[in-house]
Amino acid sequence: MEKRNKDDMVIRKGPWMAEEDEILKDYVKKYGPRDWSSIRSKGLLPRTGKSCRLRWVNKLKPDLKTGCKFSADEERVVIDLQAKFGNKWARIATYLPGRTDNDVKNFWSTRQKRLGRIRQASPLPNKSQRKIEKTSVPTEAHILEAPNFSVVSMGDESSSSDRSGSHPKVENFDGTNMQPIPEMANPDFHHLETNLPLLDYMTIEPIEKKPFDPLPQFPFPQLPEDSMDIPLMPEGQDLITGLSDTNFLGAFPQGLHFPVGMPYFGFDGTGPISGKHERDNPVMPENCFDDFPVDMFDYLEQVPSSSGR
DNA sequence: AATTTATGCAACCGCGCTCAA
DNA sequence: CTTGAGCGCGGTTGCATAAAT
Numbered sequence: 001m002e003k004r005n006k007d008d009m010v011i012r013k014g015p016w017m018a019e020e021d022e023i024l025k026d027y028v029k030k031y032g033p034r035d036w037s038s039i040r041s042k043g044l045l046p047r048t049g050k051s052c053r054l055r056w057v058n059k060l061k062p063d064l065k066t067g068c069k070f071s072a073d074e075e076r077v078v079i080d081l082q083a084k085f086g087n088k089w090a091r092i093a094t095y096l097p098g099r100t101d102n103d104v105k106n107f108w109s110t111r112q113k114r115l116g117r118i119r120q121a122s123p124l125p126n127k128s129q130r131k132i133e134k135t136s137v138p139t140e141a142h143i144l145e146a147p148n149f150s151v152v153s154m155g156d157e158s159s160s161s162d163r164s165g166s167h168p169k170v171e172n173f174d175g176t177n178m179q180p181i182p183e184m185a186n187p188d189f190h191h192l193e194t195n196l197p198l199l200d201y202m203t204i205e206p207i208e209k210k211p212f213d214p215l216p217q218f219p220f221p222q223l224p225e226d227s228m229d230i231p232l233m234p235e236g237q238d239l240i241t242g243l244s245d246t247n248f249l250g251a252f253p254q255g256l257h258f259p260v261g262m263p264y265f266g267f268d269g270t271g272p273i274s275g276k277h278e279r280d281n282p283v284m285p286e287n288c289f290d291d292f293p294v295d296m297f298d299y300l301e302q303v304p305s306s307s308g309r
Numbered sequence: 310a311a312t313t314t315a316t317g318c319a320a321c322c323g324c325g326c327t328c329a330a
Numbered sequence: 331c332t333t334g335a336g337c338g339c340g341g342t343t344g345c346a347t348a349a350a351t
Contacts, residue, residue: 013321015345037336049336054320057338090339101339106318109341113316 012046016055020045024052025060033061058100065098070107078104 012020023045031038033056036049045052059066070078074096081092089101089108096104 015319035336050322050338051320053337058319087340102319105340110317 010046011040011048013051016059020047021055021060024055027052028056028060033057058102061100063098064100065103070099070103074099075107078107082108 016024024039027039027044033053036053036056039045039049039052040047047055058064077095078092081095085091087105087108089105093099093101093104
């Protein structure tokens with residue numbers, strides 16, 4: 001893709017070629033990541049300075065985690081910081097070494113689309129509707145909106161009859177309510193894909209920013225101290241309000257639990273479920289509990305059969 | 310196997326800010 | 331004070347690939 005600017009110079013657009021990357025890297029090596037416009041004025045590349053900068057920042061800069069999916073920790077950081085900062089992707093990215101604002105933005109966009117799809121399938125009640133009776137079961141939309149829950153994917157619904165009595169467990173991140181889920185017959189629970197284990201990002205700090213002190217009493221993974229003063233954006237406010245609402249939490253099965261560190265389906269600790277992971281590590285009805293401790297179901301109750309009601 | 314649909318990501322665009330001339 | 335270049339940021343688009351049919 002090419003066009004000409006007012007000086008009748010050819011401006012190349014579109015995907016970058018390997019040779020262009022090399023030229024750009026050489027330029028940065030010589031002159032540093034600045035004066036992007038001079039790359040074109042020096043006749044090195046037929047690209048705008050803007051385009052050069054973007055390419056460097058998003059793809060060529062050293063230590064970028066390109067081609068690597070967001071880890072659970074990174075997901076949690078994004079979710080929490082988005083609730084605090086809003087769509088300040090560049091700011092959020094400073095807390096994620098190796099991630100760019102574009103990475104964060106794309107991750108969030110993808111997540112929002114997924115949430116939208118899920119909501120269409122099983123709408124999340126609004127704030128006033130969250131006083132649900134305590135026996136109800138969280139939908140996938142609940143889980144995606146409530147980052148302090150760990151979730152177990154139950155795999156294919158069609159084989160649910162084979163799993164009677166096998167209740168996945170989810171826990172609050174405060175480590176309380178260590179009780180089994182009383183009811184897992186709700187099919188809404190069968191496609192939960194996100195599992196965000198307890199995040200220890202006490203040590204994470206914005207890149208090139210001052211360290212922060214942890215706040216041990218905070219039940220969520222710790223955020224930088226300076227982030228605590230930022231007013232929540234409406235979306236995040238609603239979420240946090242919902243989470244701090246005991247009725248909202250009570251809407252989840254009592255004592256949803258998932259022991260920290262426990263393996264779970266579709267997630268290997270390096271990132272959320274992905275197509276590749278699913279291909280490489282297919283979860284089959286016959287093996288889907290293989291990774292769980294042998295005693296994990298000992299204290300679970302039988303799920304009442306629907307016909308038995 | 311072929312086709313369609315969904316998804317994720319790279320790159321562009323437009324706006325706003327800063328700063329030097 | 332004005333203006334324009336340079337840069338950074340957030341939103342959007344379009345393409346490549348994966349998944350589904």
